Amino acid sequence: MTVPPDLDMRYPHCTVPVFFADGREPAELERAVIRPLAPDRIALVSDANVFARHGYALEALLAQAGHVVATVVLQPGEETKSPEVAAEVAGAFCENGLSRRSLVLALGGGVVGDLAGFVAGIYMRGIRYVQVPTSLLAQVDSAVGGKVGVNLHDAKNMLGLFYQPAAIWVDTRYLATLPEAEYHGAFGEVLKYALTLDATLYERLAALPAVAAVRGDAAFNAELVRRCVARKAEVAAADETERGLRRVLNFGHTAGHALEAAGEYRRFCHGEAVAVGMVVAQELGRRLGCVDAAWAEASIACIRRLLPAPALDGLDAGALLAAMTHDKKWSGSRRCFVFSTGPGRHRIEDDVPAEAVAAALRHVLAADPAASAWV
Ligand SMILES: NC(=O)c1ccc[n+]([C@@H]2O[C@H](COP(=O)([O-])OP(=O)(O)OC[C@H]3O[C@@H](n4cnc5c(N)ncnc54)[C@H](O)[C@@H]3O)[C@@H](O)[C@H]2O)c1
Ligand SMILES: [Zn+2]
Structure with a gap:
């Protein structure tokens, strides 16, 4: 049977x-x-x-x-x-x-x-x-x-x-x-689903005081994983080879990959880098008028609470932008950016102006207390 x-x-x-x-x-x-x-x-x-x-x-x-x-x-x-x-x-x-x-x-x-x-x-x-x-x-x-x-x-x-x-x-x-750090880091991906594809998951995460509160919670983990897998299954099945909808899964990864490269893949773990990348995307979306200001603020607050930003001192917006431009996946995809436009909602924009990306990067770097003296 x-x-x-x-x-x-x-x-x-x-x-x-x-x-x-x-x-x-x-x-x-x-x-x-x-x-x-x-x-x-x-x-x-x-x-x-x-x-x-x-x-x-x-x-x-x-x-x-x-x-x-x-x-x-x-x-x-x-x-x-x-x-x-x-x-x-x-x-x-x-x-x-x-x-x-x-x-x-x-x-x-x-x-x-x-x-x-x-x-x-x-x-x-x-x-x-x-x-x-x-x-x-x-x-x-x-x-x-x-x-x-x-x-x-x-x-x-x-x-x-x-x-x-x-x-x-x-x-x-x-x-x-x-290990705890591995569990915590994966919340970069979990937040990605919640912010762009799953409003119910967002509500659950927005109510959490911290990731550590649910680490040992078997029922929460089972539900969390089921929801994320279901969302990824829908997106991947609709667009197996990433030409359309599947690009939504790059939310936070465009600037996140540049940050990982700038840190020579040692300074930031993937989840931290994606978290900063999601903040950059939301700030950029707000500047371009794709994301309303109140949601940009609320989504950034949720990201920051669950995945506190690492120190960003010594990083340069120009160098990060150059790393993104060299990323074939980004330039090949017509400099596409993914934004969260509300809990579980997204928007994919092509041909995002490089100057707007640089301004959002500068803003996020300057907001880092360790970097403010430097930028
Ligand atoms: N194929 C895709 O679509 C896709 C998507 C995202 C990421 N990735 C890739 O996934 C990789 C990262 O995956 P990862 O974060 O699982 O890294 P990983 O496989 O290195 O695992 C992280 C650490 O946790 C340990 N570990 C795993 N499960 C454990 C368990 N149950 N108990 C104790 N220790 C355990 C591993 O030994 C390792 O030390 C990267 O190479 C990334 O490029 C692929
Ligand atoms: Zn990832």
Whole structure:
């Protein structure tokens, strides 16, 4: 008997079932997701942090059900998302006899999911894979939508594919072991959905005193993840390859990526950078008359409360703008900006004037107490 998924992501060429595991037994991952795929072998790909906490149990569960499992445990961290490690993982698949009937199981955060999905997409011209995201960022964002890839030196996600998983298994119980900073950082993405696509989620977040208040709240996390996945599923299914509506997911990422690059990917974590990027977008929207002043203020206050701004001293608006202009994704998309125009509402504008962007950047940098003496 097949177990129905909680959500079907419908693309023109395939349907991806999503299972929310809260309320289900862990063994259902094997029964409902893996067994029906009838793989001849399974490669369980994870990183050392996640494997130590959750990998052994999953490995044992698969072995008990009679699967032949090869385990590939990677070093945690963004450096792992490289062509070199991808080649090593493909080599391990080969050594363990993975065939076109085999299955890759990606157990981990966005690094593991992006890398394992990428290797699955190119190994023997593509074998099946299942996403089992364990970080909040992977559960609300990276495991959903079919974008997989690796970095090429400093160029993020330069090698990649749109390659959909055979299924996505989202278990918020994994979040119990996620470090606090990782949980908090993912609220950059959570706020992105709330401000542009989900008014109900915005109301819930606007009522929170701080992110720490809900970290251990299993019911809140389950609801949070379900809402974000549902929103991403709608957007990605409507526009798989990011030519139209899916661009809404870049809210806060345009200036956010420039900030990450300016900090050489060490100074700011992704969530902090996206938070500043969302503030820049709302300030820019207000200046361009796309966002009304009261909502710009309310949305910025909510972002600032849940993701306090990092110190921005030493940053230069001109250099950030130059970084954005060099970002092929931004210039290639006709300098498009996404604004939140109300709770759960958005507007996408093309050909945003560079001078207005520079003015909004200057304003946000100057509002930083650590930077005011400098700007
Ligand atoms: N494919 C997409 O659409 C997409 C979207 C957004 C981000 N991304 C990518 O995702 C990556 C970031 O993902 P991430 O934030 O999950 O980073 P990550 O995979 O590095 O995980 C963050 C840290 O948390 C640890 N961890 C994960 N789950 C854990 C758990 N349950 N218990 C204990 N530790 C755990 C990991 O070992 C790691 O140290 C980036 O490479 C980014 O480019 C991809
Ligand atoms: Zn992001």
